[in-house]
Amino acid sequence: MEILRPSIVGSVESNDILIQIEKGNGIKINLESSVKKQYGEDIEKVIIDTLKELNVKNAQITATDKGALDFTIVARMKTVIKRATKKGDVA
Amino acid sequence: MKEKELCRTMLFCPATNPKLYLDAPTFEPDSIIFDLEDAVKYDEKDSARELLAEALKFLEFGKVEIYARINPLYTEFGEIDVRRLVPAGLRKMRLPMCESKEQVIELSKLLEEVEKENGIEVGSCKIQASLETPLGVKNAYEIAKASERIISISFGAEDYTRLLGVDRTKDGSELFFARTQIANVASIAGINAIDTVWADFNDVEGFKKEAKFGKQLGFAGKSCIHPSQIEVVHKVFTPTDEEIEKSIIILDAVKKAGIEKGGVIKVNGKMVDIPVIEKARRIVTLAKGAGKI
Numbered sequence: 272m273e274i275l276r277p278s279i280v281g282s283v284e285s286n287d288i289l290i291q292i293e294k295g296n297g298i299k300i301n302l303e304s305s306v307k308k309q310y311g312e313d314i315e316k317v318i319i320d321t322l323k324e325l326n327v328k329n330a331q332i333t334a335t336d337k338g339a340l341d342f343t344i345v346a347r348m349k350t351v352i353k354r355a356t357k358k359g360d361v362a
Numbered sequence: 363m364k365e366k367e368l369c370r371t372m373l374f375c376p377a378t379n380p381k382l383y384l385d386a387p388t389f390e391p392d393s394i395i396f397d398l399e400d401a402v403k404y405d406e407k408d409s410a411r412e413l414l415a416e417a418l419k420f421l422e423f424g425k426v427e428i429y430a431r432i433n434p435l436y437t438e439f440g441e442i443d444v445r446r447l448v449p450a451g452l453r454k455m456r457l458p459m460c461e462s463k464e465q466v467i468e469l470s471k472l473l474e475e476v477e478k479e480n481g482i483e484v485g486s487c488k489i490q491a492s493l494e495t496p497l498g499v500k501n502a503y504e505i506a507k508a509s510e511r512i513i514s515i516s517f518g519a520e521d522y523t524r525l526l527g528v529d530r531t532k533d534g535s536e537l538f539f540a541r542t543q544i545a546n547v548a549s550i551a552g553i554n555a556i557d558t559v560w561a562d563f564n565d566v567e568g569f570k571k572e573a574k575f576g577k578q579l580g581f582a583g584k585s586c587i588h589p590s591q592i593e594v595v596h597k598v599f600t601p602t603d604e605e606i607e608k609s610i611i612i613l614d615a616v617k618k619a620g621i622e623k624g625g626v627i628k629v630n631g632k633m634v635d636i637p638v639i640e641k642a643r644r645i646v647t648l649a650k651g652a653g654k655i
Contacts, residue, residue: 280409281409284379284380284381285381286380286381286384287379287380287381339380340380340384340420341420342380342383342413342416342417342419342420342421343380343413343416345416345420346409346412346413346415346416346417347409347412347413349412349416350408350409350412350413353408353412354408
């Protein structure tokens with residue numbers, strides 16, 4: 272899937288994650304999280320796995336994590352990718 | 363006769379907020395209803411739906427029944443809600459603003475299609491029809507009987523009073539007709555009736571009074587908008603120790619006398635016949651469901 276436009280989803284509320292996606296060369300992830308030291312690799316793995324599942328090969332991701340569990344990260348990733356790859360005008 | 367589930371409380375949670383998926387079950391409502399409709403902004407419908415779908419796949423909710431209030435099928439979101447959430451594990455949904463049997467049949471057909479496409483047993487997905495308009499209340503019976511998938515009907519007083527052109531008052535007299543109609547219809551159909559929300563969660567006494575009156579009218583439970591309302595409703599809708607003890611004595615006596623299917627005996631000086639036996643059974647079932655036996 273090709274990223275057609277920058278998109279954003281989520282929030283910086285507790286247990287959520289704010290994810291922005293834009294066009295890129297290859298996959299690049301910029302993660303900010305208070306638990307990055309402990310869980311940074313795990314969070315990035317969930318992000319990468321979701322990109323792979325949806326066949327996104329080129330994207331730049333900026334994520335601000337506020338203690339999101341995996342189900343939230345997956346859900347936010349799927350939504351942001353759908354928004355960024357949807358053809359036609361997006362409100 | 364359909365088996366009625368224990369549904370004293372249905373706690374509303376906006377489906378947009380990840381924290382609520384973790385917090386809401388800890389308040390131990392009988393069910394949680396994740397809202398995709400009114401509580402979700404137009405441009406966040408997709409993210410709310412996706413969050414609920416992933417939560418259904420990842421999380422364990424224990425004994426708490428999970429419902430989604432889907433968007434009506436006449437909106438652009440209703441069908442997508444069903445197509446995304448049923449494969450993810452959703453089995454119970456509230457259909458808002460239901461006004462006719464045709465709307466139930468339309469949802470039922472869509473569910474059958476989605477069940478077949480995903481290898482889910484046909485009929486697994488159940489519907490609670492929400493009656494929130496004068497027309498919906500008028501057509502309550504045909505709605506309740508429109509599909510085997512209907513397990514309950516619920517009342518929504520805010521839209522109902524808006525359309526009736528009246529204010530919603532604390533004594534609720536303007537709701538009397540609708541509430542009695544819905545409870546009566548649910549009884550005929552052998553399903554649960556779930557009472558409307560009480561918006562002023564700081565007015566505990568008013569809330570308690572309305573919940574008690576709902577029980578008296580025949581409702582099985584009440585929709586809640588705040589965790590603090592759960593304990594109040596559970597107290598109202600759970601049989602007292604005295605009621606449970608009395609019912610157990612009656613059922614024991616009935617068993618000894620062998621009159622389960624008909625006949626009359628005297629227990630503690632009072633006549634016991636089929637209606638009394640049925641009430642005792644209902645109380646014991648409720649008490650078991652509530653973990654009191």
